Amino acid sequence: EAGVAQSPRYKIIEKRQSVAFWCNPISGHATLYWYQQILGQGPKLLIQFQNNGVVDDSQLPKDRFSAERLKGVDSTLKIQPAKLEDSAVYLCASSSNRDGRNQPQHFGDGTRLSIL
């Protein structure tokens, strides 16, 4: 099966600019996650979708970050305006659901964002 696809792989922007990332999950996976991974740290969940509904966005900085999954398939994550501390790898993951429990996540290769 095809894995989780993310684009772009790398992005360099200046602070206060806008940027968007795209993710296409594994076909049939209802749950989609966006993580922020700062260098030297573990992934931090930004937002979790179940189909096209938001399950958890408690750690999403909503003043500058937004995400959508309009048709319950692919998703975009946007930062506007970007700050220096947003430099990180943004990982997308997806998982299926069995008997009400989320199954192991499958990750894309991530987008490495550098803010100048």
Added chain:
Amino acid sequence: AQSVTQLDSQVPVFEEAPVELRCNYSSSVSVYLFWYVQYPNQGLQLLLKYLSGSTLVKGINGFEAEFNKSQTSFHLRKPSVHISDTAEYFCAVLNNFNKFYFGSGTKLNVKP
């Protein structure tokens, strides 16, 4: 909230030596446990998982982990490591509210 602690941020080891990467989690009922590996410039790849049943689980690349409920631990082991095992390893927990939590990672550095 759930917490996942990886006690060692870096583990240096010589090739063909055994290794153990430690993971402890805060107590919770009905948790699922996972280990992921991350190679440079790549996403996380599932190594192994514990959902239920036997407390010793085997994964890919010769890794195994043991679920210890009384000690709330899920340590990862390999009897003989290779240079190619050099990577960062993350322990993760799925609690009974369907929320995933990741540890901060352990960098395994295998030396020739």
